Amino acid sequence: MSKISLIAKLTAAEGKSGELEEALRGVVAAAEEEAGLEIYSAHAADDEPGVYYFFELYRDDEAKEVHGKGDGMRAAMGAFAGVLAGRPEVITMTPVAAKGLSI
Numbered sequence: 621m622s623k624i625s626l627i628a629k630l631t632a633a634e635g636k637s638g639e640l641e642e643a644l645r646g647v648v649a650a651a652e653e654e655a656g657l658e659i660y661s662a663h664a665a666d667d668e669p670g671v672y673y674f675f676e677l678y679r680d681d682e683a684k685e686v687h688g689k690g691d692g693m694r695a696a697m698g699a700f701a702g703v704l705a706g707r708p709e710v711i712t713m714t715p716v717a718a719k720g721l722s723i
Contacts, residue, residue: 622714623658623723624678629709632670636703643699644672650696656683658721670705677715 632640644662651660659677678684688697715723 622680624681624684624712625659625715626674626676626684626710626712628674628676628711630672630674630700631705632672633703633705637670640670640672640700640703643696643703644674646696646699647693650690650692653690653692654683654687656680657687674708677721 630640630644641664648660648662651657654660656679657676658679659675661675663673663675665671665673676687678687688694715721717723
């Protein structure tokens with residue numbers, strides 16, 4: 621059973637950065653309901669206005685598969701409607717080494 625990490629790039633629709641940031645805060649708060657989600661953090665790109673990245677670390681495949689399926693997360697993810705310029709770009713990875721984490 622190995623951990624799974626991913627990075628998701630989200631781009632705000634024109635004039636919607638503030639609303640997207642609020643939606644990001646909401647889904648991060650709702651992620652508390654997901655026991656197998658070990659890290660779920662949102663970041664604004666310093667050199668690309670309106671671009672945001674999620675870093676996610678899951679305990680295993682099962683934890684990744686249930687991500688977003690709880691009532692709180694589904695409701696929070698609904699706030700993304702109308703504030704994204706397109707579908708998120710997602711890169712899935714296998715962790716190799718990390719400071720402060722058991723990989």
